Amino acid sequence: MSLANKLSLYISLIIIVIFCAIGAIFLRYGAEREERLVSLYATLIVDNSVDKLDSEISRVEGHLANSATVVEKRLGDSSGLMQMVEQIVDTDSLIMGGCIALRPGADGVRLMEYVCRGADGTWQRKHLGDTDYDYTRMPWYTEALRQDKAVWSEPYFDTGGGNKMMVTCSYPLHDADGEITAVLTADVSLGALSGEIARLRPIDDSYAFILSDKGVFMAHPDSALILKKDIYAYSREKGCPHIAEIGYEMLAHKKGSRHTDIAGEDALVVYEPIPGTGWAICSVCPYGAIMSRLDLVTVRAVIFLFAGLIIIIILVRLVVLYAMKPLARLTGAASKISDGDLNVQLPSMRPSDDIGRLNNAFGEMQKSLRQQMERLVETTKAKEHIESELHIARSIQMSLLPHCFSPFPQCDNLELYAIIRPAKEVGGDLYDFFIRDSKLYFTVGDVSGKGVPASLFMAVTRTLFRNTAGRCDSPAEILSVINDTVLKDNDTCMFVTMFVGVLDLITGHLVFCNAGHNPPVSVSTGGVALLPCKENIPVGVIEGFVYEQESISLQPDQSLFLYTDGLTEAENASRQLYGDDRMLATLSQHSADTPKELITHVESSVTDFVGGVNQSDDLTMLCLRLKHEDSHTPLHKVFANTLSEISSLPAYTELIATRYGLDAETRGRINLVLEEAVVNVINYAYPEGVEGKIALDCSHDAASGALTLEISDSGIPFDPTAAAGPDTGAPLEQRPIGGLGIYLVRNLSDGVEYRREADRNILKITLLLNK
């Protein structure tokens, strides 16, 4: 997830949590506040209604009181009473009707004049004094007399007048002595009150009712209750004692509000007495209604909150994206840098904020990376240059050493193989060998140190060996000469350990001198052992040192294994050395193998031993062996079709002569026969520029004493025996300059035969040695 997304998510989550908390608090305190508000409002409305009712009642009472003083003076004139009642009723629209009822005196005469408003607005006048209606027993009359003040009756249905629910205010009239002489009444329709009650609704679904001082419902939304039931009966009917409790409070003229259960509904109840009447008014607000108001408010609030939340989250997202935009650009540039494009242009930014500073730091990093890369390129170039020079140096050094191993044309019974593996590009190890006068001159050496200095010293040593061994025959002498030559100008104090040997290839006699080098190993099927050597100091240490040589006879099939300390001191990862024991064990496992196989086995053994560890020192191995030969083995020699090969024929002839114990005359004869035959083949069997191989074989039949020489070549068919011989008796003038070669062959041998076989010319020459 990107940083911008993370930031947006976290900030949004925090905002959502805060909004939810605010919502919860709002709901919690909103409900309380709403309840308080409704309660306050209900109380205010009830107060207001009470005040209004009170004022109306007081007004009616006031009218009666005002009229009383006038009426009291005219009570004697009974004919005017009806008119006065009319005037009183007419003063207030609230008053539906009224009467004057005289207190019957001792005579018992009753007089009651009654007036009320008709349905059509006309006056209906009734004289009720002389009827069956005994007003003196009516509560409105008796109570007024008893209490001697304005008295309000229980509500009632006016069956006589307008069939309306009415209450009557009775006012006692007095004579001059203060005696009550009559009662003046005013009938007020409760219908007007009901209208007021109907407006007593602080909230929808709330309602109000009025109780008379007897507890009877005077006003209630359920008209079936009005004047029919009292609150206690209602309480019992509903099975709700809380209603009765409120009833007690109301009838005790107490003012208050409470949170209670009304007929199974949680409600807020506010009640108050109406002064001067004994009535009480009560407003009931069900909580469901209060809360539904709150719910409406809540839904609105939640919608606003939600809308605000979305707007804030969008704004947060936009702000975060805007703030992170430079970072995104920087990230793009940085990933290009990481892909290796060091020249990418970083976005330009003000360095005032963190991202700007980061951008600057990236710029610095890019600059220093570029510089580092440039330096690296230069260093690499220089290194490559040195490496390529070292590579050339290596090929030069390697070309100093002979790479052409057995079989040797001059000596086919010698097997020799060698390898050199420098630890670095060039190294200080050396080996060398060459054959001179049927003797093998060979050496293995190790210059102190490694690398270029050692390699230069190695080249000097190898050249000195070649030069010295080319003219000196004894190993001790060779080493002495090299030692003295090296020491003349050896300012670097380098030295070289060397083993020099001279092996007579015919007799197997080995003369050797070890100048501080590792002793070679004698390997034969009979056993493997280090060759005991006299101790001489390395070459290049003491001038004039006299080296001591010794000799052994190298048996047929006995191998001599020479090496440098790079073999025995090869280290593996646990810093163990390869050592003499492992070397001897490997050699003894393969003691019958050829020198090349021996070296290959030792090399793979040491490679396995060191594992992946870098080679620490130069490694050189040289191994040689003289094969055992019996006298029946044909002397075999192969050479190229060039005249220079002629120079090897004397040595070959020497081998034959030594093998079969031939005298000097026969030796010379064989040499001449071979030369003439070979020259003939080279000159005539091969057209100009064609290369080929010529093979020589020599065998001897002891019984017949016949020595057979066989010359075979791959040239075009050519039969030298077909040519006619020269006329040896001819005078000088007739003798041609050439043409003597094959004639000599024929005359110096005892038989010449030519045959063509498998695309080869074969010339068989026989010499009878016992003749």
Place this chain on the structure above:
Amino acid sequence: MEIAIINENGNLTVVLKGRLDTLQAAECDKQLAPIHENADKDIVIECGELEYISSSGLRIFLSILKDVKAKGGSLVLKHVSSEIRNIFTITGFHKLFTIQD
């Protein structure tokens, strides 16, 4: 091989040492060019130390002899070993050359 030519009062002596085989013949022929130029003189070839000779060597001897005969000089071979003398015999050269001990 080694070749030396000694001039004594106009008489030329050629000294041949070592092996005169096919390889050496060409070089030898080149070095003996002065002999051909002086074929009218008395020429001696000293063969005492000549160890070996092949047909190529015989050709050189024969070509000198032909020149000498043509120009009126003389050629004498001295101290020829028995092996070489044998070859001269086989090839009939002993009848053409004057061989002295």
